[in-house]
Every structure is written in C-alpha cells, then in structure tokens.
Amino acid sequence: MKSESNRKVLLIVPSRIMVRGIEGVFSDLGEFKVEGILSDISRTSEARLKNIDADIIIIDPVVFDYATRQSGRSKISEYSDAAVVALQTVTMEDDSWKQYDEVINIYDAPADIIRKLRSALSSHQESPATDSHELSSREKEILICVAKGMLNKEIADLYNISIYTVITHRKNITRKTGIKTVAGLTVYALLNNLIDSSSVE
Amino acid sequence: MKSESNRKVLLIVPSRIMVRGIEGVFSDLGEFKVEGILSDISRTSEARLKNIDADIIIIDPVVFDYATRQSGRSKISEYSDAAVVALQTVTMEDDSWKQYDEVINIYDAPADIIRKLRSALSSHQESPATDSHELSSREKEILICVAKGMLNKEIADLYNISIYTVITHRKNITRKTGIKTVAGLTVYALLNNLIDSSSVE
C-alpha cells in the first residue's frame, strides 16, 4: 500500500459545499485528485460513469438511495469496478453502509479521510465483499449505550435483559475490539459513526 | 446593506470538509471571506470568539447543541454580536432554527448561500454575555488522562502524586463540568482539543 500520487476520484455529490470541501482537503494533502463530478446517477450520466477511469467513487448516499428507487439496482457495485466510498452526512440506519467499501463522515479529520480512502482501495482489491465489522447487532447496541455513558443496570433495563447479559456482551465487545476502556470505546463508537458527539453526556 | 466586498465570516464548524467547502464557494463568488475557524465553542475558545471581529458567524448546529448542554446558555446570540447563520446537515427538529438569522443547507446552490448570508446581515440583533468557571491546569492534565482511558493509579504514578489526589481532582472536574461519565468527559476533551482521537485507542 504505497502512496501512489494522485489516485483518481469521481465525486457523485450534489452538494457544492461538499464538492469544494473534498477538493480542498485533497489539495491540502495530495495523493488523491478529483477527476470528475456528477450530481446524480441519472440515465444520461450513467454512460459517462462507465467511461470515467476512476480508482475511487465517492458518493452521497442520498443520491444512491434515490437512484435505486429509479433504476432498480440494489448494489452500488453494479455501477462500477472502482472502490466505492459513501460520504455520510446523516447517520445511516440499518445496514445500508455495508454495500460500500468505506464510509466517510463529513466530520472526519482529513487524515482519517485519506486513511479510509486507502483502506477502501486495498479492501476493494482483496475481497469484493468483505465485512470486517465483527460486532453483532446486539453488541453494537450495547456499545452505543456504553459510549453514551450508561450504566450496565440502565442498559439492562432499556433492553429488558439481565445485567449479566449486558456484562457478557461487554466482555465480548472488549474481546472483539481489543479495547478495554470506556474512553477508548467511546472514540471507537464515534469513529465508526455509531454515535454522535451530541448524544453523549 | 450594501455589498461591501469581503465581509468577514467566522466558521464554527468541526467538519474540515465543510470548512474547505465554504472557503471554496466563497473563493468562487467573492463578497465573503473566512476570517477565522473554530471547531467548537469550548470554554477555551470562547475568549477567542469574543476577539474575532466577524460580520457573520456560520455555525454547525451540532456544535451549538452540545455547547448549550455544557455551558447552560440557551441562545446562540449570547455568544456574539455578529449575525449568526446555521449550516444545516441534518433536518432540524422543532423550532431550534428560530434562534438563527438564517439557515444554510449543505445542498444549497452557491447563489442561494450568498443570498441567505446577505439576508442574515440585514436582519439581526444583539445581546450580552456571561462567564464560566475554568478547569485549573492540573485538572486539565488529569482530564486528559481520564479521556485517554488511564486508571487513577496510572495517573497517580505519572505525576508522582497520591491516588487520593487524583480522585480529588476528578471530583472537582466532575463538579465544574457537570459531566459525570468517562464517556462524556472523553467527548468533552475531544471537543475542547485537549486530546486527539488517535491518542485514546
């Protein structure tokens, strides 16, 4: 994973602010370069999409959600061979992030963005459909509560389960992530977009 | 409301992408210019906020929502005399947009953004401000350690003080900030630039 200069990026982002923002971040740090910009995936632009030789596509999930309803395609990977990265503004529900190679949050620091783009490139080459998200859905729920500062008792009451179960989940979370402290898990949850800064007190 | 060239804008936006995006849009269209950037309204940066002579403040509502819980302020106008414009990513609930002179959406076209900023300049008022109790330097050191996930014993050893002293400091930190959980203190430390995400895990 050496830093080849100027990997080509296609933006499918309707927000002018975000387009200029990504261009700005790229120009600050180099390595990546915007080669094309689309504001949607309409039929007219779909042909152009195929012709752009991009290493990475950064797409606003809002665009894609709309496109799936229009075209009937269910996976973003059906559009292109490039690594596909979501540019997340709102927290994505369910598991819709799984179809992307990575998910960039607009609050991510530039260094994190570059890291995720690199990660997207390498994971895309290795395996077309990797997961790497090891926590079960229940464990993620518990993790969110922990990161919010809730007590085991409170979590148990919230989900109507025994406090022993909560403790067991926490043991598994600690084992899987390798993170032992609440502080670390909070940052983990923040970085993985499981929670928002404003939801902690 | 004459269109003086280069009205000064202060950004209180934690997202690097959005900061660069706004700078890019401004550089495309002129008239407005970014004079300062803050990533939060922490107690440490609050003094700087007072000293920046901005015509308009563009703020991420997420930042402000968090700040109100920390400081107890209820209106954004208590922070400054400048016109205050929200930069909206998520749809705002209830009537919280009412406290702003205008609300920019990230999907707004550049022309609409400029129009809204002009509108905000011509319609706003002012208010006084108040104080806050700072953490002492020692308390900040302890807080950083706590946010990094260190144990009281480890902190005590690091500074060659008794564990009782560490506990006392933590009690005072909790009292001053009103934040009782490690998760909350971690976010507090992150938002106040006392620590970096990378220093936790």
Added chain:
DNA sequence: GGCATTTTCCCTATTTGTTGGGATTGCTGG
C-alpha cells in the same frame, strides 16, 4: 498579612465494573 485558590493528602463506605469460569436456547450453513 489576610484571603482565595490550587494542589496535595487521607479515610470509610458504597457502587460499579471486570474477570473467569459455566450453561441453555435457537438459528444457520455446510
């Protein structure tokens, strides 16, 4: 020199979390 604040130290009791076992049920893929 007073006065406020910071920094330091100490104690007991209680609450909360962690560690390291074990166990049952139900579902799923090979």
Added chain:
DNA sequence: CCAGCAATCCCAACAAATAGGGAAAATGCC
C-alpha cells in the same frame, strides 16, 4: 445432523471508581 455463533442467564472474587466527609501546605493576588 452437527458445528458455530448469537443471545441469554448465572455466580463468585476481585478491581476500580464514586460519594461523603476532612485537612494541610503552597501559590498568588489585593
């Protein structure tokens, strides 16, 4: 059908943090 995993529950022993008091130096400001 069986192995594996997720989710649930339980216990005991131990570690760590919190909640309450109190107090004594050191610092710095008026």
